[in-house]
Structures are given as C-alpha cells and as structure tokens.
Amino acid sequence: MGHTIAEKILLAHTCGKKDIAPGEFIEAKVDIALGNDITAPIAIEEFIKAGFTKVFDRKRIVLVPDHFAPAKDLKSANQCKVLANFAEQQKIGNYFEVGCMGIEHALLPEKGLVGPGYLVIGADSHTCTYGALGCYSTGIGSTDLARAFIDGLIWLKVPHSIKFIYTGKMDKWVSGKDLILYTIGNIGVDGALYAAMEFTGPVVRRLPMDDRFAMSNMAIEAGGRAGIIEPDEITKKFVAQFKRKWIYYNSDYDANYAQTFEWDISSLEPQVACPHLPSNVKPVSALKNILVDQVVIGSCTNGRISDLRIAAKLLKGKKVSGRVKLIVIPATQKIYLQAIDEGLTEIFVKAGGVFSTPTCGPCLGGHMGILAEGETCIATTNRNFVGRMGSPKSNVYLSNPAVAAASAVKGRIVHPEEIT
Secondary structure, eight states: OOOOHHHHHHHHBHHHHHHHOOOOOOEEEOOOOEEETTTTTHHHHHHHHHHHOOOOEEEEEEEOHHHHHOOOOOHHHHHHHHHHHHHHHOSSSSSSSSTOBBBBHHHHHHTSSSSSTTTEEEEEEGGGGGGGGGGGGEEOHHHHHHHHHHHHEEEOOOOOEEEEEEOOOTTTTHHHHHHHHHHHHOOOOOTTTTEEEEEHHHHHHOOOHHHHHHHHHHGGGGGGEEEEEEHHHHHHHHHHHTOOOOOOOOOOOOOOEEEEEEEEOOOOEEEEEEETTTOOEEEEEGGOOOOSSSSEEOOHOSSSSHHHHHHHHHHHOOOOOOTEEEEEEOBHHHHHHHHTTTTHHOOOHHEEEEEESOOOOGGTTSSOOOBBOOOEEEESSSSSOOTTTTTOEEEEOOOOOHHHHHHHHOOOOOOOOOOO
C-alpha cells in the first residue's frame, strides 16, 4: 500500500521508523517551530521552568508578535516584551519586531522560512496554512512548543487523509476562499476531524499561490490537522526565489484515503459563512437585506496583495456606505508597501476606509475593529464564532475580498456584480 503526501513527509521526519500508518504515534524532528505573542510566552515560561537555558537551534525557531501588536495595552506590551527578551537572549534571528513583522502565516512563506517537504509546527491553529506549499504544517499547544524549543522534537499522531477533488471552471468572482467555505459547508466543522485534508484536481492546479494559502489556512475550520496541496510548477516557481533545498513529495496512486469528495464547481457562486459557524455557508445570492456595520479586508486568510488588488478594483471611484466602517489590513509590511506603490492605499482611503499596519487585530477581537453589541461585520477572516470579534451579541459573516468590498459600498451583503 502506498502513502499519501502527509504520511510521506511525517515518515521522513520520524525518528528511527521505516513505515508509519494512520493512528500511530510518532516522535518527529521539526524543521520550524513557530510562536506568537499569545502562545510563545507560555512556551518560554515552561522552557525556563524546566531548567533549560539554550534552544535546540536558534535558526529553526520563529517568533512573531502579531495578534495584539502593535501593543494595544500594557498586558499585550508585556507579552510582546517576553518574545523580544527571549529572542535576544537566545540570539534568534527569525524574530520579527513591529517594523518588519507581518501576520505570521503570510510572513513565513514570504520570507521563505517554510516550503515543500518541511515539517512545521506552530502554537497557532492556522499554522496549517503552509500546507499550500506541499509541507506538513500543523497547530500545537504552547507546552508542545516548549518541548520543541528544547530538542526540536514533537509527538504527533499520524492522521488519516481525506482527498478533495475540484473540477470544472471557476466563476470570475469565485476564489480559493469560496472553495474552502463550500467544502466546510458540505462536511461540517468536524468533517475532517484530525485528518490531513488533501486538496487536488484541475481547479486547484490552476489556482495561484494566494488562493492556495487561503484554502489550506481554513483546513482547521473543518477540524483538519493539515491542509495539503501537492507541489507543482506554480509551487516551484514561488519557492525558487529563496534558493533553498526543498523536497517535493506527492501521494502514491495506491495511497489509502479515509474518504474522497469530488465536486464540479462550475456553477459555484461566491460563498458566505453566516453566524455563528464557518460551516453555516450559503451562496451570496441567498442573503437578502443583511445590513453591515463593518467590513474587514485582511487577516492570514485574505490579506495578501492579490486580495487587496481585488478589493481596490471594486472600490476605485466609489464611496463606502455611510453606515459602514471599512478596515483594510495588509498581511505584511512588504504587502503594505506594495499597496502604496500600486495606488491601492489611496483607493481605500478615498473610498472612506482605514488602512492599517499589519496585525491580526480584529480577527480575534483583539483591537483595530472590535464589534459592539448588535453590530454586524462581513470579513475576509476565518472564524465567526459567538463573540469572536467583540460582543457576544454581534454577528460576523465570512467571505472573499470581492464580496466584502462590494458589501462595503452597498452597506449590505451583495454579490460583486451589484457594483460593477
């Protein structure tokens, strides 16, 4: 019996084993261990409490203060300071302070710190984003991260794999975000529980990297441990700029999958996840007269330059509805500068929006756009749980950037065609 791409990567990183199978526990060597300003301070505390003074490899640890950064209050400032102090003490070069940081899951691929064949762990659930590059990346707890700081090892359970095949031709307003929302809407928030979700088919092979990142990013919203796309020429072109030695794995023809789903998405329209679950998905045309108070375009799901270009194209020459607060957040400083150079920033501001420095901010109800009681937001983020962006009595809808931008103009959730 052959192996899936997930199994091959895990086997290659397993200590002293010649074969593995789903359900088996393994001890594996990690290539990159990631922490942020919420999760890393706990890991650092446990590292110190255990009596260790030196990390296993200062080049393979990445620390990114992005959730409450720039610091919104004293508590968040202290959290960020823990990271800064630890990075200085341990001489960790991959520490990204506010002036050079970005939202971690956009920043690491941009810097070439993750890529095909890697095993990446991160104390953040959306670490699964990097699976778009053909690596196995997964979220872990802070104490697991502390252990990885010590010896570069982690215990993992080998997941079963589920294959998702997408065929047909995508509508011009449909993106990778819509494919993953449609998938979660079909299988539910536990439909891929502790599974490696493998996205494939002719539609996926035509997707640009930004759309692939959006798909893999939200694998966790279906309960998945990883969201993996086999590397192809598009992947290789993306990672070639970093001149690192990557290993390209693919699934065997006789690999075993727990389930296989196949969908023709030719008639798929933009999808919207309604409150209060990412699986409560409806086509945008099914939503009538849903007024919005706030629109957020950004996050580790849809804050990349292609996302901002789509939004700006729709907003150019238009004004945001008087009832709407539009917040646009580029995912990294590089994207921030690109948006300025391309004139996108001016479009957002002239339309009546706010253009922010990179931060996770409103996505987790941290800052830069917390919702009041009774307010409704449509966002390009990845979660819409009760109270996720502020008041438990607020509502969050999830969409692609085109739907979000169009809704900002109309003041209600609409299909992008309504403003074109």
